[in-house]
Amino acid sequence: MSHLFKYYYCLLVLCFSVLEVGAKMPPLPSWNEADKALLKKGEIIVGRSLLVSGVIVAVDPDADDDTNAVAEQEISLVPELPELSSEVAGSKAGILSDEVLEKYFKQKHSYGLVDPQRLLSMQERADLEYALNVHVADEGLPIRLFLFDTGQGVPSRFSPDKVFKELYEEEENESVMVYYFRGQPKQARFYLGGGNSEYLEGWELRELLYNATSSAREKSEFFAQLEGFIGQLSMGLFWVEQRLEELVVSPAKQSTNTQQDGASGGKVQQLVAYCMEAIGAYGSRLLWLTLGSVLLLLSLLVYRLKRRYRFPVMVGGSRLGGSVGGRSGGVLRYSDPRVPPSEQREQFNETFL
Amino acid sequence: MHQSAEECPHCGLTLQQLDAQYEKFEWRVRRPHDTAGVLRVPQRRQLAEKIYRLERAFPQVFFSLVTVALSGEENLHSYGFWLMNRGQFESIGEDARADGGVMLVVDVNRKEVCLQFGTLLDPYVKEEEAFEALIGAHPYLLESNFPQAFDVLLVGIRKYLKKLYRIAKREARRSKQVN
Numbered sequence: 001m002s003h004l005f006k007y008y009y010c011l012l013v014l015c016f017s018v019l020e021v022g023a024k025m026p027p028l029p030s031w032n033e034a035d036k037a038l039l040k041k042g043e044i045i046v047g048r049s050l051l052v053s054g055v056i057v058a059v060d061p062d063a064d065d066d067t068n069a070v071a072e073q074e075i076s077l078v079p080e081l082p083e084l085s086s087e088v089a090g091s092k093a094g095i096l097s098d099e100v101l102e103k104y105f106k107q108k109h110s111y112g113l114v115d116p117q118r119l120l121s122m123q124e125r126a127d128l129e130y131a132l133n134v135h136v137a138d139e140g141l142p143i144r145l146f147l148f149d150t151g152q153g154v155p156s157r158f159s160p161d162k163v164f165k166e167l168y169e170e171e172e173n174e175s176v177m178v179y180y181f182r183g184q185p186k187q188a189r190f191y192l193g194g195g196n197s198e199y200l201e202g203w204e205l206r207e208l209l210y211n212a213t214s215s216a217r218e219k220s221e222f223f224a225q226l227e228g229f230i231g232q233l234s235m236g237l238f239w240v241e242q243r244l245e246e247l248v249v250s251p252a253k254q255s256t257n258t259q260q261d262g263a264s265g266g267k268v269q270q271l272v273a274y275c276m277e278a279i280g281a282y283g284s285r286l287l288w289l290t291l292g293s294v295l296l297l298l299s300l301l302v303y304r305l306k307r308r309y310r311f312p313v314m315v316g317g318s319r320l321g322g323s324v325g326g327r328s329g330g331v332l333r334y335s336d337p338r339v340p341p342s343e344q345r346e347q348f349n350e351t352f353l
Numbered sequence: 354m355h356q357s358a359e360e361c362p363h364c365g366l367t368l369q370q371l372d373a374q375y376e377k378f379e380w381r382v383r384r385p386h387d388t389a390g391v392l393r394v395p396q397r398r399q400l401a402e403k404i405y406r407l408e409r410a411f412p413q414v415f416f417s418l419v420t421v422a423l424s425g426e427e428n429l430h431s432y433g434f435w436l437m438n439r440g441q442f443e444s445i446g447e448d449a450r451a452d453g454g455v456m457l458v459v460d461v462n463r464k465e466v467c468l469q470f471g472t473l474l475d476p477y478v479k480e481e482e483a484f485e486a487l488i489g490a491h492p493y494l495l496e497s498n499f500p501q502a503f504d505v506l507l508v509g510i511r512k513y514l515k516k517l518y519r520i521a522k523r524e525a526r527r528s529k530q531v532n
Contacts, residue, residue, distance in 0.1 A: 309411050309518040311453070312525035314476055321359045321368045324452040325437035326475030328430050328467050329483020334494040335464035341488035348481050 096152055104146060105158050108167050111142035111175065119147050119182055124223050131227070135234045141192070141241055143176045143233070147226075150182045160191035168194065174244060176237065185216035185225050190233075192240070199247040200240065208236040246280050371435040374427065382417055382440040389420035389461040391499045400500075403507055411514055412448035413473060416455050418503060422462040433458040433469035455514070457506060459499075466494065468510070477520045486513035 031039075038044045096104075103116035112132045113125065120128065128145075136142050148154065160177040168175065174195035181187040190209040192200065215232035216225040279286060319326060330347055333339065360367045379388060385400045392400065404416050417440075423432060437454050454471035468483045486509040493502035 307410065309515065311411075311413055311473060311518060311521045313450075313473065314521075314524070314528075318472065319475075320361065320366065320371075320434070322434065322438035324454060324471045325434045326452075326470045326472040327478045327480070328433050328469045329478065329486070330480045331429055331465050331467040332484060332487040332491065332494075333463075333465050334491055337495050341484075341491050345481065345484070348484075 096148075096154070101155070101158065105163050105167075109144055111136060111144055113145050113147065115147040117147075117149060119149055120223070127223075128226065128230070131230055131234075135230075135237075138238075139241075140234055141174050141176050141237045143178060143230070143237075145230070146177065146179045148179065148181045150184060152181065154179060154189075160189050161193070164191055164193040171195075174241075176233075178233070180226060180229065183222045183225070185213045185229055188213060188216075188229065196244050196247055200243065204240065204243070208233070208240060211236055246277075366431075368435070368438060371431055372439065375432060375435045375439075378421070378432070378436070380436070380440050382419065382436065382442045384416070384443060385418040385420075385503075387418075387420045389422045389459070391420050391459075391461055391497075396500045400503055403504070407507060407511055407514075408446055408449070410511070411453075411518075412446060413450045414453040414455055414514065415442055415445045415449040416457075416510075417442060418457045418459075420459045420461055420499075423460045424462055429458055429460050429463070429465050429467050430469075432460075433467065437469050437471060455510065457503075457510065464494070466490075466506075474514075474517055474521075477517045477524065482516070483513065486510055 035044065039046075100116060104114060113120075113129050115125070132143055132145065160179060164177050168177075171194045174192060174197045177191045177193070179189040188209065190205065190212075192205055212229045212233040216229035219225045219228050318324075330344075332341060333344060379386075384404055385392065385397055387397060400418065404418065407416055408414060419433075419436065421432060423429065433456055436458075437456055442454070450471075450473055452472040453474070454469070455474065456469040457466065458469055459466050466487055468486065470478050470483075487506060489509050490502040490505040493499075493505060
């Protein structure tokens with residue numbers, strides 16, 4: 001019952017509202033006789049004013065062409081969606097303030113992630129730091145990963161090589177600095193410095209960065225890109241490290257070889273140098289191992305050659321009155337090729353002599 | 354043939370009977386002692402060198418290689434035993450003992466081979482094991498390729514002597530513990 005009462009009440013309120021709105025609107029137009037005549041002739045089209053904007057001139061078939069020319073209407077092209085230019089993006093993300101730049105570059109950072117702007121979530125940060133720690137634990141070249149937002153620009157005075165030389169140059173071992181821009185793996189910048197890194201060729205480092213970038217671009221999501229980038233970079237750095245170990249040996253060898261070439265200058269020296277380079281870092285270990293093995297074998301050989309077997313003298317009786325003659329062994333017969341030695345063992349059950 | 358027995362308990366054989374049986378045979382033993390004439394002179398020289406090397410490892414032992422052509426009642430065992438007791442071995446090393454003989458006897462007539470030992474090694478020798486030391490040369494003996502056969506035999510004998518050495522050491526330790 002109460003529901004029915006509410007229904008009627010709502011209906012009543014709605015009716016009053018419609019009446020009130022209708023009272024405020026202008027009166028509807030009414031057709032006069034002249035309009036009705038024009039409508040019959042086709043000179044009036046109902047609703048034309050709603051469909052066409054501007055002034056429409058009625059066409060008179062009997063009139064001249066000039067007078068029949070329909071006023072050209074200017075139809076402007078629908079504007080396309082505005083493209084986000086780099087300038088706009090840069091301005092959107094903003095140039096890094098001096099305060100933020102100081103957080104990035106004015107102090108030394110240990111290896112791992114450098115993200116003072118907090119661009120990563122807690123989980124992403126934990127995952128990324130774990131990956132970087134695993135990379136370092138596997139004796140890979142340590143990475144300092146500087147993370148920037150999309151479109152942010154780093155002033156040229158803070159380029160990776162300059163920052164490295166300013167802050168980290170005194171470090172003995174090689175390390176890697178990476179500037180990674182959120183969602184823009186192609187913009188990533190890379191620098192490998194310290195230790196013996198100067199022996200590396202430029203193309204090797206460029207290839208390393210290219211591979212990491214390509215791996216990142218296979219993904220669409222930002223963090224997946226970053227993971228792909230770091231993963232590929234870690235793998236690439238393994239081979240760089242191997243190459244560095246080879247290069248550590250090579251310069252010393254080359255210097256000695258040049259001195260020897262000055263003295264003798266023979267092709268044999270070049271061949272030896274080539275072999276030593278081919279053996280690489282394991283050369284000295286291999287040499288010692290070989291030398292040790294040869295010495296061991298020689299010792300064994302000398303021991304075997306020099307060893308003397310002296311039998312303990314046991315007091316034994318003579319046989320058949322002989323002074324020194326003793327037992328004899330089994331007889332091997334070779335008169336019949338069809339009787340192998342294995343068939344000649346039955347003799348051992350027989351009595352001697 | 355029991356140790357310390359003056360004659361064989363089965364047939365009554367004595368060393369004096371063997372003296373009568375083999376009186377025609379050469380008792381001065383060269384090394385190698387090729388009475389059957391199966392080796393050429395260079396082969397004998399090479400064999401003498403190998404015998405010398407073998408004896409160097411076993412200073413108490415002297416080694417001899419004898420080829421002989423036996424017939425009739427003569428047999429390899431009795432001839433080896435007689436020669437070991439009655440033979441005069443040439444150019445034996447200073448440390449070699451008189452009872453330390455090891456003799457390889459080859460009967461080219463009956464085509465048989467056996468090893469004869471002196472009393473130094475007698476307690477440790479087993480017939481079957483001594484036989485095993487010879488079987489590697491069987492294929493070469495079938496072809497009468499004696500130089501190759503003797504090479505293989507010397508290798509087998511060296512191994513067997515090392516085995517005898519280990520046995521002798523073990524026996525000596527055991528007897529010391531008992532005493």
